[in-house]
Amino acid sequence: MARKVAIVEDDFDQRENYRDALEKSGYAVDTYANRREALIGMRLNMPDLAILDIMLENEMDGGFDLCRDLRALSPTLPIIFLTARDTDIDRVSGLRLDAWDYLTKPLNMQYLSVRINSLFRIVDSLAQDPETTKNSSSMVINDLEINEDSMSIRWKGEELSLTLTEFWLIESMARHPGHVKTYENMMQITRQSYVERNTINGYIRRIRNKFKEIDPDFKHIQTVFGVGYKWNTNG
Incomplete structure (x- = not known):
């Protein structure tokens, strides 16, 4: 069964570009335009990995708030921030929320797919590590x-x-x-x-x-x- 990736991005064109690229890489993809929709959807059907923008519609830090909500639901869910915000303060804030990665736009779609694949390898190694x-x-x-x-x-x-x-x-x-x-x-x-x-x-x-x-x-x-x-x- 294909692993499921959730994308939370308020820009329609970017959201669809991410969806197309990841589906071509063999992932099942759910997409959401805002924090509320994403939280409702992921409560019902938790993905294997989530990609979050930080600015979501009228919420300047909507992605950060959503990350906190998702951490309460699933402490081990791999989360990637994918955002245009590239300051060190934002990076540190994202990683302190236990995001697994922080990537900045614009981003090569092939690199995104490779990065997701590498995070899933970490998930698999953790599950199999006897230690x-x-x-x-x-x-x-x-x-x-x-x-x-x-x-x-x-x-x-x-x-x-x-x-x-x-x-x-x-x-x-x-x-x-x-x-x-x-x-x-x-x-x-x-x-x-x-x-x-x-x-x-x-x-x-x-x-x-x-x-x-x-x-x-x-x-x-x-x-x-x-x-x-x-x-x-x-x-």
Whole structure:
């Protein structure tokens, strides 16, 4: 069965160009012109991947709002922003919402198809990776409990409010306590194509703050200066 891609784009001509290109690449395609239509449609029939413009009709940040809505419905849905907005602020905002990629217009249709295909390969590798599937129901390390089925993390019995990327980063460090996760490792773990060291540092800073809201003495994520981070069970 063909994988389904949802396109949310308010410009009719662009929307149809995307549809034609992706259908020629073998994907089933649903299209929506605005956030409301897209949310209703995807609640009824969740796609395998969503492509969102940011400015949707009269909503300047409609795509960002839709991304938040979709994350609540499906934490693991691959989402691509495809937009004319090319500032670093917009890129960072999109990736902080756990988009898997941020692409700017105009875009070669062949490149879009190749990028979607590469993201689906990541989805398949995650499903088949024994490192992520073994003992998938839960993993307990002292006061840390990770439930991969619900993609939730508890610290000292209290659940943290995490984005999907934050969950992935914590899980990757905690699975091998004491082992350093380099910046390069962590960039790959985010499943995002536009990631810098400062972006990783920002993720870790927010993760630490969320742990400290529960436990002010939390010190289990250790910085290895110039290299990356590790989970220290004796922190």
